[in-house]
Amino acid sequence: MKPMITLDSDTMLFNDKGFKEAIAGRNLDIVFDALSECIENRFIFVDYIPEKLSRWSRDAVEYFGLPGIRMKDSGHLFANYVAEDERELYLEMIDALERGETTTLDYIMKVRNAQGIYQTTGCKAKLISADDGSPLFFVGSIRNYERPDTIDPVTGLYSRNNLMATIKQYLGEKQPFAVSEAGIRNYFDFNSMYGFDEGNKLLKKIAEWLQSRKLKGTFFRGDGTKFVYVVKEDEHTTGEMHEFFDEFKRFLKNDVVVDGMHAELDVCGGAMHVTDMTLDASTIYNSVQYAMAQAKNENRMELLVYNDEMQAKSREHLSSLNKIRNSIVEGCRGFYLVYQPIVSAEDESVIGMEALIRYRDEKGNIVPPNSFIPWLEKDAAFYELGSFILRTAMNDAKRIISDDPDFIVNVNLAYPQLQRVDFKTDLNRIVEEENFRARNLKLELTERCKLIDVDSLRNDMVFFKSSGMQTALDDFGTGYSALGLLVSLPVDQIKIDKSFIDNIQEDFPKQCLLEAITNCASRLNINCCVEGIETEEIKEYLRKNFKITSMQGYYYSKPIEIDDFIEWMKEYRASK
Template sequence: MMKTFSDSNSESLITTYQKDNMLSKLFEVFSITAEGSYVYLCNIKEDFSRWSKDAVDFFGLPNEYMYNAGSIWEKHIHPNDRKKYHQEIDSIFNGTSRNHNMKYRAKNKDGLYVLCSCRGIVFNDENNEPAYFAGTITNYSYKSNIDSITSLNNLYCFFDNFRNSSLYGYTVSLFGISNFADLNNIYGYDVGNQILRTFSEYIEKIFNNIDHIYRMEGTKFIVLSKDHTIQDITDIYEKMQVTLRNGIYVGKLKLPLFIGGSCLYVSSKTVGAHTVYTCLKDSYHESIHLRQGDFVIFKDDLNSNINERLEQLNTIRNSIADNFKGFFLCYQPIVDSKTTKLTGVEALIRWKNDTYGLVPPNNFIPILEKDSSFSQLGDWILKTAMSDMQPLLLDYPDLEVNINLSYTQLEKNDFVENIEKIISQTNFPKKNLCLEITERCRLLDTDLLRNFTEVLSKQNIKFALDDFGTGFSSFNVLKNIKIDIIKIDRDFVKNILTSKSDKIIVNSISKLCKEFEFDLCIEGIETPEIMDFLRKIYVTNFQGYLFSKPLTKEEFYKKYSV
């Protein structure tokens, strides 16, 4: 069994470690001579290590002192680099190698991968047996905070600069090139780099403040200003749009650039840089995909106080890092359309806080879904829902547990591997799992969606297409992706007794499902009259307040346990 830091003999080993003059001096010498790199020192026989406090803080490791540090660290390494790393560490511990030297990408506590190089050697004890493995890890995000293409500060520099300080008083803008992928494909990689350099130089010339311009991911650039109001930035953006659409010279080529942009003013001292960037990306996404490039100022229609909203989102984001503090799941039953007997359950995320009370998921999910840390919350939802519902399978062996996916999860290279790992950890039957693809997930590449649905479908995991008909991509997904269940949103149901258009739409979807032999679940059933009306068409399942509101785990057990 893998040891953990909480094992009973950990404290004594730490004490021994600290009292061992040789180990302590070695670690201190390494720390002094490492020149900014992280230091690690491992007792091979006990597989007990000490790591630099800076590494613990930057990567979100459990402690300075760790059992099985190699396995803990492996979880932070990019999936594409993990196999080689595993082989290297195995060779150290089985005695076939005495040196370690490789580069890999490792995930920091904010969910971002940074390039690292790791070097280490094995040295012997007084009996000439391998006893200690020691070395350094160099974090290139610290070594290189300058973007190599544009020579601007990069995203690591942005987050480092505002790790312990506030963006208070800044107007923060995000600009990006929406047609860059097309231009890059037509003219090639070298011209693509020239486009980025030309665009960055154009922004620098307009704002005349290189110290407060950062190149973020892809074609996104952030500009910080204390001299410009939101109205000033809006006026500047409109002029930028006209100039760039008319074309700018990239070498000898005159190329039109189409841009998107977003902006917010930070008047709160407690809002972190990650929260600001996440909110800007949400508004930028709206600019590109919904507003044809119009400038979007971050706001929330449900809350007119923008900075109070930012503080709320900042608290929710920090709650993810704080062991998902305040998050819990509720479960809404799904019933057979003819008998109303329980056939399934949908897991629904909730968040509660002493300051803000119970915050509806629609207030934070669409925005925080764009945050790199959100995939951690998605994994927590999967694991919690499977663990919570597993005891009910004794009474309902065919119960389907529906869990919503976020596109942040789906974008990760190790998504399928991660699902399989969580299923293994919870020992949850794959045939009882149904993964719901939401409207936001449909914006992902079709090939990506097809690949993971095909792999997991072969393992008897089902897929549901949620909110069918609410987005332009519904039929495209239906055409190309393996789907088992269609779910109709309550917006098409609440007025169905009086709305001719809703009747036509729902009836058409019902016929389509019957032809394709999909199950059809209709959400938002709130009255017996609506239920009776919908029973006249092809439908397999109902979900809604007529049968039950979302329940806590305890309430659900009480109502449905046999």
């Protein structure tokens, strides 16, 4: 006997009269359209399994180029849009679901859109059964992980992409406005102690409090643990911003409770009153961040407003940074790579190298990377530099791989790269154009990359691995890095930061932590590389007492250019 539900080609009609009237005909379209608008960056669908009839949101139909909002047997029809090498697995999951052998669907696959471009998508869906247990409805959503999010998934606030668009909009309207940013200073302590889930709850709690204040401006989530507020100016704005910051400071200090745990947090902030409409959005945001950095460096838990004095101090620095930025636009002029060897902890053979970016100015002076990399990582121009690094590292590594097929080159990925919608496509294109074997490339996620939502980061890493590349977490043991990442992310390697092993022979807590990390990594079949090896003594101590797989540091070689690296490697191997 069929379930007590009937459908025709245009409507779903339930026997319950009230529900039937609520969703019949045009009302169903209204419900779907409303849900689509409420659920950012997700495509929704409902399948009625007995008749194999389905209803899809209009944006899904437009994006994927589907036949229509109502389809017959859409589960199997959608297989035509799934990448060929993943299609068989997809069909197995659909068939198992229709037979009632599974009640949920949770997959990540490459799916073709209406333009013929394959995009990484994630589908989550659930089976709803009738009273007799037979499969009835299949309800779910599809998320495109390569579309720029306008809503931050952790806090529910508008994202940084939306922030920059709002600043540009206000500049276009030529009406004065103010931008302020507050950064949570000791969030990492809470996050490291209680884990990522509790850390995300904390950020959500803060966002909810901000929204509850009902201010006339708009809140955004900035990078990491920073929150941004943008408001159109009037005669009260300056006083209100400072009053609100003081209120926010008291809330963070006294009133933040997550699952019964009190989090005592500090905050510093920067702000800017924008009256010059000839400025661009990046300059404005960088100025706000400069003011906040000044507050942080001076250990001032207050809101500093960007002023003429700050502008004078930062002008020379910005001029230098702009020259570096222009060098990127001009084909990455002045940039070059150096490489530091990575050796096996077992026999100290050279197994790879890490690529590191350097810059030489027009006078031939080498500019310290820590003076420009943090700034560039917040600039859109970094994306081109990242592509230059990838191409150069691949070409240099091929000179070694021709004689050593298992040699690996490690390349650091930056936050702006992972935030770009087209990065994955560009990465695969670069690998193909440079005729480079993906298995010889290891992508290191730097500290700021870990500011990305863990689910999104996991999906990025799944994509890299599916393309044949290896992945690593850099600076493990500092900042956001925690043991929880080992089970959340499908990494091939973790890299222990030098600061973590400094004085470790005399520091018992560090010894306990490193033992726990390396044992955990070993049981999960994750390689462990220790950075900062500088002496024979520390090298032997680590090899003897911990489950490490590789080492890197000045004990073997400082970072050197590729010709010098190849010569060094010949001499090193000859000495063994």
